[in-house]
Each structure stands twice: as structure tokens, then as C-alpha cells.
Amino acid sequence: MNVYRTDEKPIWCPGCGLYGEIGSFVKALEELAIPNYLVSFVTGIGCSARAAGYANVYAVNGTHGESLPIAEGVKLANPELTVIDQGGDGDIWAIGAGHVPHAVRKNLDITLITCDNQVYALTKGQRSPTTAFFEDEEAAGGEPDQPLDPLHDMLAFMSTIKSGFVAQGISTKISHLAELIKKAIIYKGFSYVHVQTPCVTYNDPEWIKFKKEKAVYLEDGKEIILPNGEKIIYDSSDRRMALKITEVPLKERPYYGVIYQEKRRLIN
Amino acid sequence: MRKEITIGAVGAGGDGVIVLGNILQELAGNQGYFGITSRAYGAQIRGGGSSIKTKIDSEHLSLAEDFLDVLICFNWQKYFEFERELRIGEKTIIFCEADPPSSVQSGKFFRVSFGNGQNKNIVALGFLKNMIGLSDPDPRNPSQRILKNNLPSFMAGEKLFQEGNFSKLELERPRNPVPKITIQGNEAVSRAIIDSGCRFGTGYPITPSTEIMEFLRKKLPQLGGQFIQGASENEAIYILYGASLAGKKVVVPTSLPGLSRMMEAIGLFSATEVPLVIIDVQRCGPSTGIPTKTEQADLQTVIYGSGDASRVVLAPFDFESCYQITAQAFNIAEQFQLPVIVLSDQWLGQTVASCNDFTLIKPEIISRLKPGENEKNNYLRYRLSENNISPMASFGDEGFVYQTTGLTHDERGRPASSQYLQQKMHEKIWKKLEPLKQRDDLVKVFGNPEAEIGIITWGSSGMFVRDTVRKMGMEEYIKVCVPELIFPLPEKSIARFLKGVKKSLVVEMNYTGQFYHFLRSRLNLPRKTKLYCRAGGSPFTNEELSQAIEEAIR
Numbered sequence: 068m069n070v071y072r073t074d075e076k077p078i079w080c081p082g083c084g085l086y087g088e089i090g091s092f093v094k095a096l097e098e099l100a101i102p103n104y105l106v107s108f109v110t111g112i113g114c115s116a117r118a119a120g121y122a123n124v125y126a127v128n129g130t131h132g133e134s135l136p137i138a139e140g141v142k143l144a145n146p147e148l149t150v151i152d153q154g155g156d157g158d159i160w161a162i163g164a165g166h167v168p169h170a171v172r173k174n175l176d177i178t179l180i181t182c183d184n185q186v187y188a189l190t191k192g193q194r195s196p197t198t199a200f201f202e203d204e205e206a207a208g209g210e211p212d213q214p215l216d217p218l219h220d221m222l223a224f225m226s227t228i229k230s231g232f233v234a235q236g237i238s239t240k241i242s243h244l245a246e247l248i249k250k251a252i253i254y255k256g257f258s259y260v261h262v263q264t265p266c267v268t269y270n271d272p273e274w275i276k277f278k279k280e281k282a283v284y285l286e287d288g289k290e291i292i293l294p295n296g297e298k299i300i301y302d303s304s305d306r307r308m309a310l311k312i313t314e315v316p317l318k319e320r321p322y323y324g325v326i327y328q329e330k331r332r333l334i335n
Numbered sequence: 336m337r338k339e340i341t342i343g344a345v346g347a348g349g350d351g352v353i354v355l356g357n358i359l360q361e362l363a364g365n366q367g368y369f370g371i372t373s374r375a376y377g378a379q380i381r382g383g384g385s386s387i388k389t390k391i392d393s394e395h396l397s398l399a400e401d402f403l404d405v406l407i408c409f410n411w412q413k414y415f416e417f418e419r420e421l422r423i424g425e426k427t428i429i430f431c432e433a434d435p436p437s438s439v440q441s442g443k444f445f446r447v448s449f450g451n452g453q454n455k456n457i458v459a460l461g462f463l464k465n466m467i468g469l470s471d472p473d474p475r476n477p478s479q480r481i482l483k484n485n486l487p488s489f490m491a492g493e494k495l496f497q498e499g500n501f502s503k504l505e506l507e508r509p510r511n512p513v514p515k516i517t518i519q520g521n522e523a524v525s526r527a528i529i530d531s532g533c534r535f536g537t538g539y540p541i542t543p544s545t546e547i548m549e550f551l552r553k554k555l556p557q558l559g560g561q562f563i564q565g566a567s568e569n570e571a572i573y574i575l576y577g578a579s580l581a582g583k584k585v586v587v588p589t590s591l592p593g594l595s596r597m598m599e600a601i602g603l604f605s606a607t608e609v610p611l612v613i614i615d616v617q618r619c620g621p622s623t624g625i626p627t628k629t630e631q632a633d634l635q636t637v638i639y640g641s642g643d644a645s646r647v648v649l650a651p652f653d654f655e656s657c658y659q660i661t662a663q664a665f666n667i668a669e670q671f672q673l674p675v676i677v678l679s680d681q682w683l684g685q686t687v688a689s690c691n692d693f694t695l696i697k698p699e700i701i702s703r704l705k706p707g708e709n710e711k712n713n714y715l716r717y718r719l720s721e722n723n724i725s726p727m728a729s730f731g732d733e734g735f736v737y738q739t740t741g742l743t744h745d746e747r748g749r750p751a752s753s754q755y756l757q758q759k760m761h762e763k764i765w766k767k768l769e770p771l772k773q774r775d776d777l778v779k780v781f782g783n784p785e786a787e788i789g790i791i792t793w794g795s796s797g798m799f800v801r802d803t804v805r806k807m808g809m810e811e812y813i814k815v816c817v818p819e820l821i822f823p824l825p826e827k828s829i830a831r832f833l834k835g836v837k838k839s840l841v842v843e844m845n846y847t848g849q850f851y852h853f854l855r856s857r858l859n860l861p862r863k864t865k866l867y868c869r870a871g872g873s874p875f876t877n878e879e880l881s882q883a884i885e886e887a888i889r
């Protein structure tokens with residue numbers, strides 16, 4: 068048995084993307100070899116938040132939307148701890164969104180992970196703030212509100228304090244995601260990992276396939292071509308370059324990797 | 336010579352009336368007098384009027400009379416904003432800069448010019464000092480520094496009194512000339528927070544609790560602690576949740592609008608058994624109400640809010656009680672691992688009192704039970720035990736890693752949804768509180784224990800009721816019960832108080848009689864029990880309370 072896993076059997080649906088997400092999280096802790104009593108894992112409410120019961124660290128499954136300040140409180144009270152906050156797209160970007168700019172502003176050394184399945188899964192499939200908007204939906208009488216883009220908004224919040232770490236991964240690529248989570252934990256300051264987490268019950272299989280197959284992987288020094296044809300040699304410490312990435316809507320092209328990191332705070 | 340005096344002052348924003356009240360009271364307090372100053376502000380945020388009402392007493396701490404002995408009126412227009420607080424009777428002596436409007440029928444008037452400079456409040460202070468016969472201020476006393484710097488104005492005031500040939504209203508020497516401390520309820524609460532060993536606080540500004548927040552902001556970092564101003568009450572309370580899990584004693588001051596936003600969190604603290612102290616300084620509601628005026632309307636919210644969450648509600652009734660009850664709140668929160676709400680109110684919080692220094696006796700400090708070495712590596716956070724209290728490890732402790740959740744959980748803290756555990760965990764969080772109900776020391780009883788008339792009241796109303804009973808000269812016939820522990824209600828103790836009581840009265844300042852209905856749900860009140868309650872907005876007067884008492888006795 069893995070020291071970072073409890074013996075609890077997850078309640079998630081078979082094939083849920085959250086298995087890969089917790090797998091990546093545990094792998095990151097293992098590779099960093101942080102003693103489990105020095106790790107605090109705080110979650111809200113939702114399918115993704117149930118992960119708190121499966122991680123054998125000091126863990127909280129709190130209330131919907133309120134996990135970020137709890138994580139801050141733990142860190143403020145005991146700075147020795149590695150503190151990771153995790154929530155769903157509803158948890159962090161709807162009901163809890165008011166906490167996000169203030170968490171960025173405090174810039175405590177904590178890591179925030181959003182498990183984004185573009186749906187309120189636990190309550191059985193309602194729209195979330197990240198649910199993609201397709202023009203044909205409006206034609207079919209769907210709600211015409213535009214989704215928000217957590218990566219873009221997070222980068223904007225971080226721009227005001229000229230600091231931060233932003234990455235995006237997908238939970239079906241465990242080793243890649245584990246690397247991102249590791250980097251986020253190592254980063255000294257507030258760090259954000261956005262995880263595309265397929266929900267096999269409420270997501271359209273085509274959409275899941277798109278997020279897996281159309282992805283572009285970012286690496287510093289590697290050339291990428293943006294949808295508008297612009298070629299760039301990627302540099303994650305360049306905020307303006309990062310903005311170019313986050314301006315591309317998810318439904319157009321998903322980018323995975325470290326999108327932005329402030330150099331000054333990189334240890335190692 | 337007189338034992339006591341009630342002085343009022345009123346003016347426009349720049350007249351310095353509040354400063355006048357504060358220094359007058361400190362001056363008297365330093366010389367050993369007891370005193371109470373309540374303030375009232377006009378509705379405008381800036382430029383409105385302000386008033387003070389100061390009671391100075393040579394024998395004991397007593398509340399101001401309904402009718403003023405003396406009024407300093409800088410501005411008649413502003414006076415009418417505070418008519419209710421500053422009542423003029425036949426015997427009231429009024430010193431005013433302009434003749435009163437004809438609507439003011441009683442009182443004796445003297446035209447006095449306190450000068451048109453910005454120091455007219457200090458001139459008035461010198462004037463009053465001579466009138467009531469206080470000794471000269473002690474320039475070494477730091478609180479009197481403002482006088483030292485404005486000595487010419489102060490002396491001009493003294494001279495103004497002498498040369499005007501006014502008659503003196505001289506106070507007797509204080510019976511016990513030991514200097515008094517001058518303190519507000521909010522400060523008494525703040526000091527207790529520090530003296531209870533709490534070093535972690537959050538807040539979000541809200542009248543009338545803000546003084547506590549500002550105190551913590553300044554004091555906690557000096558003591559190696561932390562204060563965080565949240566971006567909302569939600570943030571403020573959930574930061575405390577994390578900090579308490581990591582082992583800190585935590586506190587947040589607030590008032591009803593903020594408290595309402597914390598309700599979901601109170602359920603989480605309760606269900607997961609995490610210590611917390613909330614200081615609720617009540618103000619007029621509902622909704623935004625009158626932020627600067629007093630009321631006691633939060634009782635139902637804190638007793639019944641958040642489902643079957645166990646919690647403790649305490650209510651101090653005077654300044655000393657603010658200090659002691661706050662200290663009790665931390666001890667109870669730590670011992671029983673739950674949220675404790677202290678219900679203070681605007682009157683208690685922002686009224687300035689000069690009294691014996693009750694902060695000299697430091698409270699006993701109790702801290703949460705931590706797991707022993709024998710529990711290392713087989714720790715159950717919610718182990719069911721005889722007294723239903725399970726040791727609580729702090730996040731970061733080696734060998735005690737656990738998971739917790741607001742979902743119904745098992746002994747390990749893992750989610751569970753059986754009816755058995757749902758029942759069992761309710762029993763745990765409620766039965767652990769049983770010993771509290773035996774705390775007779777948290778039910779204060781005054782007056783003749785044999786009296787057949789009993790008044791039950793709570794919070795600052797307790798001070799008003801006692802004061803009125805004393806002024807009515809009825810202490811022999813009427814006894815007063817003020818439970819400081821409101822929830823869980825120490826029923827036996829109150830039943831004992833009611834034994835032999837033929838007629839009783841419940842007094843509180845809210846529209847619906849919240850405490851009365853709560854009492855009736857818990858115990859049998861005498862058949863002849865009356866309720867006197869009204870919405871807040873101004874403190875109780877002796878007149879209205881004595882009427883209510885007379886009606887209840889009849």
C-alpha cells in the first residue's frame with residue numbers, strides 16, 4: 068500500500084478522470100518524498116473534493132466553495148506544511164471564485180488545483196462556469212452565457228501582482244500531470260494547476276476525445292505555432308507569451324504544460 | 336454634596352463632544368470615581384451631530400439617570416437628534432451658547448460662551464470640573480496629556496465657571512479613591528482574547544465590532560501572533576477553520592450581517608469538532624438596520640442556525656463580564672471542541688466605563704486535549720469515548736495523520752452514510768456538552784434569594800434591569816437572574832431561581848421576545864410571567880423598565 072493513499076475505495080464512477088488526477092497527486096508527493104504528516108490537502112464539495120478521503124495526509128473535505136481560505140489558514144498557522152487545495156470547476160470558479168483573487172494577492176506558498184470537467188458532476192450534470200459554449204446550442208435554445216477561462220483569468224490576477232505559477236494538465240496523462248504538480252509545489256508562492264478531468268458520466272465523449280487528441284504540449288525552448296499562424300519559441304517566464312496561450316479558447320486548442328512561472332521564485 | 340451626577344453634552348461634528356465625554360470620565364476615574372459614558376451619533380456619516388451622556392458616581396458603577404442634571408448644549412439644532420437620550424427635566428441645568436427654541440419648556444438656562452475656537456470642548460471641561468468639584472488633573476498621567484497641551488483653554492473654562500457665579504453641584508469624595516480603569520466592553524473583550532492565549536484572529540470590518548478587530552490587528556503581531564483581514568466574512572471564518580485545525584486558538588469579531596454569512600461554517604466547525612470563538616457585537620437589525628445602535632436580536636440565529644449543529648452561546652451582561660465571559664468562551668471552545676458565540680451588543684461594546692480593574696485577575700487557561708504517545712499510528716480523530724471528547728491532533732503532528740469532513744463520518748473521520756453513525760455522531764457532539772449545563776457559576780443571581788418576584792433577563796439588559804430595581808428601592812422584593820450561559824441553558828440553575836417565585840418578568844431588547852420563547856421551550860415559567868421587550872434603537876430608560884416592573888407585579 069502506498070503511504071500517501073488511504074485504504075478507502077473511491078466512490079467515483081469507473082473510468083472517471085479523477086482516478087488519474089489523484090494518481091498524479093500521489094505520484095508527485097512520492098517523488099518529492101515529503102513526509103505525509105507535513106502535507107495538508109484541503110478540498111471543497113463535489114466529486115473532485117472527495118479525494119480528501121483518499122489521500123493519507125492531513126486532509127479536509129470542507130464546504131462547497133470555501134476550501135481556499137481553509138488552505139490559507141492552515142498555511143498561515145503552520146508554514147512548515149505543504150498545503151494543496153483542490154476543487155471542482157464549480158467549487159473554485161463559481162461559488163468559490165470570490166476567494167481566488169485574494170488568494171493570489173496573499174501569495175502564500177500554497178498550490179491550488181482545479182479539476183475541471185466543465186460540469187457540476189456531483190449534482191448530476193448542470194452547467195458550470197467553464198461549460199463550453201457552442202453556437203449551435205444557442206440555436207437549440209441553450210443558455211447563451213459564455214464560459215470563463217480559468218487560465219486566462221488566473222493569469223490576469225497574477226499579472227497585477229507580477230508573480231505566480233500557472234500550468235494546465237490532463238488527468239489521463241499521469242506522469243505529465245505529476246510533473247506539473249511537483250513543479251507547482253516546489254514553486255515558492257501561490258501556484259495554480261488546472262486539470263482537464265474527464266467526467267465519463269456527463270461529458271460528451273467527443274469532447275473528452277478532443278481534449279486528449281488536439282492538445283499541444285508546451286516546453287520551454289520548443290517552437291509552437293499558434294492558431295493564428297504565429298510561431299513562438301516558448302518561454303514560460305514571459306507573461307506576454309503566456310497570455311497568447313491563454314487567449315486561445317479551450318475548445319479551439321488545449322495547451323498542456325507550464326504556461327507561466329515567475330523566475331524569481333523558482334527553487335532548484 | 337451629592338453622590339452622583341448625570342451630565343449630557345451635544346454639538347455638531349467639530350465641537351469635540353465625544354472627546355469632552357472621554358476626558359471628563361477619565362479625569363473622574365483617575366480620582367477614583369466610577370463612571371459610564373454612552374455616546375450617540377447622528378445619522379450622517381460625517382458632519383452629523385454627536386452627543387454623550389456621562390454618569391459619575393462616588394460609590395459604585397451605576398447607569399445614567401433618564402433626566403440630565405446638567406446639559407452642555409453647543410447646538411440646539413443637533414440637540415433634537417438626541418432628545419430621547421438627553422432628556423431635560425425641571426431640575427436640569429443647561430449651559431448653552433444660544434437661547435433655546437420655545438419648544439424646550441423645562442430646565443434652567445444659562446447663556447455661556449465657551450469660545451468659538453476649536454477648543455470649546457476643553458473650555459467646557461474646565462467649566463464642568465469646577466462645577467462638580469474634581470481635583471486638578473495629574474499631568475503625569477498619559478491619558479491627560481491632551482489637557483496638558485490645552486491648559487490655557489482648560490483654565491479659561493475653570494475661570495468661566497467661577498466668574499459666572501454659578502452654583503456648584505459638588506460630588507462627594509469617592510468612597511474608595513483607587514484610580515479606576517476606563518474601558519469599553521469591546522476593549523474588555525479584546526483584552527480577554529489576549530489573556531486567554533489566543534494569538535490568531537481574522538475579521539472583516541463591521542460596526543459595532545470594529546474596535547475589537549482593530550485591537551487584534553495591532554496587538555496580535557506584537558505578541559508573535561497573526562491577524563488577517565479577510566476579503567469577506569466567509570474568508571475570515573474559513574481561514575480560522577484552517578488555523579484551528581493546525582492547532583491555533585482562533586477568534587473573529589462580527590455583527591449580524593457578517594454572522595449570517597458565517598452560518599454554514601458554524602455547521603462545519605460543529606460537525607468536525609473544531610474549536611472557534613465568534614464575538615457577535617449585536618446591533619439593530621434585521622438586515623443593515625441601524626448599525627450604530629443597540630439591540631439583542633441575534634439570539635435565535637445563533638441558537639437555532641445551522642441545523643442540529645451543537646454550539647455554545649454566552650452573553651456577558653456588564654463590562655467585567657465581557658472580560659470573564661470571553662475568557663470562558665475560549666476555554667469552553669477548547670475543552671469541548673466546538674464553536675462558541677459570545678453575544679455582546681453595541682451598548683456594552685461602545686459604552687465607556689470607569690470601574691475597578693477587573694483585568695488584574697488573569698483567567699485560567701484551558702487548551703484542547705491532544706492525543707497521547709500511545710495513540711501514535713493508531714489514532715482515531717473521532718474515537719467514541721465515555722465523555723464524548725476525543726483528543727485532537729494538530730495538522731503537522733507526526734504519527735496522527737487523519738482526514739476530516741463535514742460529511743457524516745466514522746471514528747477515523749472518513750465519510751459514512753449509515754443511519755447508525757448519523758445518530759451516533761449527533762449523540763457525540765451533543766452529549767459532550769452535558770457537563771456545561773451544571774455550570775451554576777455562569778448564572779448570575781442578584782437580590783434577596785427569598786424574593787417572590789423574579790426577573791430573568793440577559794446580556795446588557797441585565798445591567799439596566801438591576802439598575803432600575805436598585806433605583807426603585809426594590810432589591811428586597813425583587814431578585815434578578817442573568818444567565819451568562821444561554822445555550823445550552825443551565826435549566827436546573829434557573830429552575831432553582833424560580834422556586835418560590837410567584838410573579839416573574841422577562842426583559843430583553845428585541846421585537847419578538849426571543850429569549851422569552853426560548854426559556855418557555857426549556858422550562859416551566861410561573862403562570863404569572865410577563866414579557867417586556869421592544870426593538871432596539873435606544874437603551875432602556877429607568878422609566879420604561881420601572882413601568883414594566885410595576886405592571887408585572889400588579
Ligand SMILES: Cc1ncc(C[n+]2csc(CCOP(=O)(O)OP(=O)(O)O)c2C)c(N)n1
Pocket residue numbers: 112113114115116130131154155156157158159182184186187188189190195
Ligand atoms: C452551499 C452549497 N450549495 C450547493 C451545494 C450542492 N453542490 C454540491 S457539489 C456542487 C457542484 C459540484 O461541481 P464541481 O465543483 O464542478 O465539482 P464536480 O462534482 O464536478 O467535481 C453543488 C452545487 C452544496 N453542497 N453546498
Ligand code: SF4
Pocket residue numbers: 078079080082083084085114115184188189265266267268269
Ligand atoms: S459523475 Fe463524473 S466526475 Fe463524478 S465520479 Fe462520475 S465520472 Fe467522475
Ligand SMILES: [Mg+2]
Pocket residue numbers: 113155156157182183184185186187188195
Ligand atoms: Mg465540475
